[in-house]
Amino acid sequence: MRDLVFGELEFDVDELEAYILENRDQDEIDFSSLSSVEPSAQNAMLSSVTAPSEEESTISAPQVAKEEVKAPEPVVKEDLSEIEQKVGESIIISSSIEDVNDSNAEYQVKVRKHFTDSYTILVLNITNTIEEHRLREVRAVNSPGAIAVNIEGADQIDSISYGETKQHTIWFENESQKFDVKLTLHMKIEEVDEDGNVESDYNDTYQIDPIKIKTSDFMIKQPIPLGSFNEAWTKIASAPSFVED
Numbered sequence: 001m002r003d004l005v006f007g008e009l010e011f012d013v014d015e016l017e018a019y020i021l022e023n024r025d026q027d028e029i030d031f032s033s034l035s036s037v038e039p040s041a042q043n044a045m046l047s048s049v050t051a052p053s054e055e056e057s058t059i060s061a062p063q064v065a066k067e068e069v070k071a072p073e074p075v076v077k078e079d080l081s082e083i084e085q086k087v088g089e090s091i092i093i094s095s096s097i098e099d100v101n102d103s104n105a106e107y108q109v110k111v112r113k114h115f116t117d118s119y120t121i122l123v124l125n126i127t128n129t130i131e132e133h134r135l136r137e138v139r140a141v142n143s144p145g146a147i148a149v150n151i152e153g154a155d156q157i158d159s160i161s162y163g164e165t166k167q168h169t170i171w172f173e174n175e176s177q178k179f180d181v182k183l184t185l186h187m188k189i190e191e192v193d194e195d196g197n198v199e200s201d202y203n204d205t206y207q208i209d210p211i212k213i214k215t216s217d218f219m220i221k222q223p224i225p226l227g228s229f230n231e232a233w234t235k236i237a238s239a240p241s242f243v244e245d
Contacts, residue, residue: 078112083169084116086169089119091114091116093114097110097111097125098111100124100209101208105129106129107127108126110124111123111211112125122171122181125167126157126168127160129162132162133162134160134192134198135159135188135190137186138156138160139156139157139187140183140208142182149173150172150173155168175213178215182207182211183207184206184208185206185207187204
């Protein structure tokens with residue numbers, strides 16, 4: 001549009017605009033008093049005014065907030081061969097890791113269940129979340145008033161410092177395919193200072209939520225090959241049926 005009006009521009013654009021505004025009430029505007037600019041310089045000046053920079057012309061993608069990555073859950077790797085050696089039988093099936101109590105509890109407890117022909121094995125992962133405490137001589141026993149299971153193995157944990165996770169393994173004879181195990185942790189609590197020096201100690205108990213032994217703990221997912229669903233369905237229909245009480 002400016003080229004159509006003025007042809008080849010020879011004026012400073014800013015100066016021209018200011019001059020026109022200043023003399024807009026005049027019938028005729030005299031441009032002879034304006035200082036001229038070389039066309040090459042004028043073009044460079046226009047480019048600097050109108051052309052967006054590479055940074056400005058690039059449309060940046062919207063910034064998506066990264067999801068906070070949670071720290072891995074406190075679980076110690078199990079030595080199944082050592083467990084099998086203790087109970088004297090091979091493990092047939094194992095459950096996934098389950099929370100026993102609330103994650104905000106003063107002592108976090110998780111469990112993994114293993115089953116042999118004769119035994120139910122509970123591997124407790126116990127985490128000390130209290131900075132001022134060191135747990136000593138930790139072991140699980142039947143909770144008072146609960147239906148007791150005959151615990152045959154219970155290797156106590158010597159010590160659990162703040163932030164540590166230690167395993168406590170117990171096993172007992174299989175009772176049925178559905179029951180609750182109610183346990184209480186017995187321990188000695190050492191109150192320590194910032195340097196780990198013991199200020200006092202006392203015996204304490206900590207009851208954990210019931211550990212449920214479910215029928216589903218004895219089931220294994222069996223993938224069905226593509227195209228064989230009808231055959232698998234027929235086998236299920238002809239198999240013995242079990243009804244849960």
